[in-house]
């Protein structure tokens with residue numbers, strides 16, 4: 050049983066970036082994130098953290114993110130698990146293609162580079 054203690058999160062923000070499934074793998078869309086992700090003092094923060102599941106129904110809990118492969122492999126919750134298949138980055142050309150093909154929901158997302 051994994052302990053999803055919030056103190057373990059290093060606020061990298063990677064799990065709050067948008068993603069697509071490509072060939073069965075979760076791929077991060079670089080440059081697009083949840084609209085509530087903000088930058089602060091070299092870290093990221095969720096501007097609606099306490100009410101995030103009400104304000105952002107698309108937001109996954111850490112447990113859900115874990116189960117759906119939405120955590121990157123360097124996330125502290127999974128970094129010691131060699132079997133965890135987390136999200137990885139698209140190649141730059143793939144990223145450009147994805148961004149040109151998808152309809153971006155601006156009520157949920159915003160441009161955001163990590």
Ligand code: SF4
Nearest residue numbers: 058059061062064124
């Ligand atoms: S990827 Fe992991 S460490 Fe980074 S914000 Fe998400 S839960 Fe926290």
Ligand code: SF4
Nearest residue numbers: 065083086095105108
């Ligand atoms: S609402 Fe959820 S996905 Fe959006 S920034 Fe906050 S924690 Fe991340």
